[in-house]
Amino acid sequence: MLLADGSILxxxxxxxxxxxxxxxxxxxxYCGAFRLNQRVVASVCLHRQPSGRxxxxxPCGVCRERLAVYGPGVLVAVADRRDPTVVVWKALKDVLPDYWMTAFPDEIDAGWTT
Structure with a gap:
């Protein structure tokens, strides 16, 4: 996870x-970012299979919810559709286009509703 100050957790x-x-x-x-009072800028999750690949x-739905507090511009890694070993970076808003909190525009980052 990349934080706003350049730290990697x-x-x-x-x-x-x-x-x-x-x-x-x-x-x-996530807990480290909170403890350090730093914004999350980007997140990637990698899984090494038993074969070494x-x-x-x-990010799963729960992680998307956790990342959403940092705003719609947080970059998240998703797998390339042709090769799951290749990272494709997307803004959280693009992988969470119908975020439920948009029903409460006064309570969230304005970027979610624009």
């Missing part, structure tokens, strides 16, 4: 006996 997802209590890789850098994972 990384995260990991430890295994747990009960899969329902596991956390995603992004939790750690690394693929790009677009």
């Amino acid at each position: 990384t995260g990991t997802s430890p295994d747990a006996m009960n899969a329902s209590v596991e956390v995603c890789h992004e939790i750690e850098p 690394t693929v790009v994972l677009s």
